[in-house]
Amino acid sequence: DGGITQSPKYLFRKEGQNVTLSCEQNLNHDAMYWYRQDPGQGLRLIYYSQIVNDFQKGDIAEGYSVSREKKESFPLTVTSAQKNPTAFYLCASSMGMGTDTQYFGPGTRLTVL
Amino acid sequence: DAKTTQPNSMESNEEEPVHLPCNHSTISGTDYIHWYRQLPSQGPEYVIHGLTSNVNNRMASLAIAEDRKSSTLILHRATLRDAAVYYCILANSGGSNYKLTFGKGTLLTVNP
Numbered sequence: 455d456g457g458i459t460q461s462p463k464y465l466f467r468k469e470g471q472n473v474t475l476s477c478e479q480n481l482n483h484d485a486m487y488w489y490r491q492d493p494g495q496g497l498r499l500i501y502y503s504q505i506v507n508d509f510q511k512g513d514i515a516e517g518y519s520v521s522r523e524k525k526e527s528f529p530l531t532v533t534s535a536q537k538n539p540t541a542f543y544l545c546a547s548s549m550g551m552g553t554d555t556q557y558f559g560p561g562t563r564l565t566v567l
Numbered sequence: 568d569a570k571t572t573q574p575n576s577m578e579s580n581e582e583e584p585v586h587l588p589c590n591h592s593t594i595s596g597t598d599y600i601h602w603y604r605q606l607p608s609q610g611p612e613y614v615i616h617g618l619t620s621n622v623n624n625r626m627a628s629l630a631i632a633e634d635r636k637s638s639t640l641i642l643h644r645a646t647l648r649d650a651a652v653y654y655c656i657l658a659n660s661g662g663s664n665y666k667l668t669f670g671k672g673t674l675l676t677v678n679p
């Protein structure tokens with residue numbers, strides 16, 4: 455089955471630790487995205503990548519880092535510099551950017567203790 | 568960025584039609600209107616999109632005003648599984664709307 459996977463579903467970390475969230479897609483999509491969602495809020499774009507080996511900051515990139523070494527994978531690292539990391543993190547992919555449909559993963563709920 | 572305005576919440580009864588409105592008065596000629604929905608604790612899923620003409624698919628219908636400053640997502644017979652947050656988004660291949668911007672959306676409650 456084609457799709458987009460994120461792991462783990464729930465993640466707990468101590469304050470001050472970096473943590474990496476996984477995102478994999480087998481849809482052969484060029485574009486991938488990371489969003490953050492806080493309770494009762496919409497999605498905010500953290501980083502996006504239009505093509506392998508290239509990525510751009512979204513609206514709230516501070517305290518986060520990404521890499522795009524393979525077309526299928528777009529991991530997100532939440533660093534200790536991120537002041538309020540507890541949130542629901544969503545990864546998405548699309549054929550291209552703009553009007554192409556985005557397909558979302560199931561999300562990772564990160565709690566920093 | 569072109570913005571959309573949606574009601575915070577709406578309520579419907581099961582098996583009745585639901586009309587979810589969206590205003591986008593600053594839409595540009597090349598902006599597409601996309602609708603996504605998000606079930607609790609899940610990622611959003613695509614529902615439908617259109618440019619100028621009304622659109623139908625197996626999930627819903629999209630009615631676009633002639634001046635394109637508003638649109639309505641129509642669920643013909645709401646089910647309990649349609650309870651979700653519905654997002655109306657403008658998308659463009661260029662300009663500032665090539666990245667989707669998800670606002671707070673409309674929380675749809677479906678009563679049995």
